[in-house]
Amino acid sequence: MKVADLRRILTALLATELGTYTNGTPSVWVYGSSSQPPSSSNGLECLIKETPDTVARATSAGYKYKPQLWEVTLRNWAKNSNLPLALAKIEKRFNVSRYTHLPAASDTLEQSRILIFDPIVI
């Protein structure tokens, strides 16, 4: 899976939960370069780390096994239940290796960091 595939799948999967940026686009953003999201979101925002965390391991016949972990962060700019709903959808659709959840506090947003397991052979 490439980052563009992950972005496309998540945008479709979370279509009903995602908020939008001020330019009207669904608030899904790939980060890792210097570019920032166009604005804050008006609801649920999905941030995807541009490159997965992985270490290639040599196997027989010249192939390499890469157990990739994609890091996806959901943060909720609105006080609604969309984050747990989105998290449940992601868990059903992907092989979620681990996730953490921080509830909203008086001064911080509700947030969840999800690691998606995506092994490939190259």
Next chain:
Amino acid sequence: MVEANWIKLNIPKKLKAIHSWNTPYAAAVHEGSTSVNGSEKPARPWVDVAIKEYDFLNKYADSFSQSHNFKQAFLEMSEGFGENCQSNISDTRWQWPRTTVRKSGAVVDSPRDIVDTGALKNSYQVQYEGS
């Protein structure tokens, strides 16, 4: 006639180590957070980094080769992991986007450690379950 002498080794079946940092903000420091006004605090995942960097297998093997005791090897491996996590808190290795003044009064830049009042580091506990 061949005679085999087996050494009976005690293998722990369900031994678990729980490493925890018990401050209300520990998770927010580890995972990073966004304030309601949009300013971001980057994640400083001292445990995740230790999991990546700590050589569990070799630490276990080294310890076992000396003690010939599975439980002892597990405890020593776990202890080493905890020390690694604590070192990560003290190490000046965490990126931060701006200069800030800590509660302690220190002015810090980037990279920085995760020690301000010391409460996070001092809250570390390890608990063992099973035998």
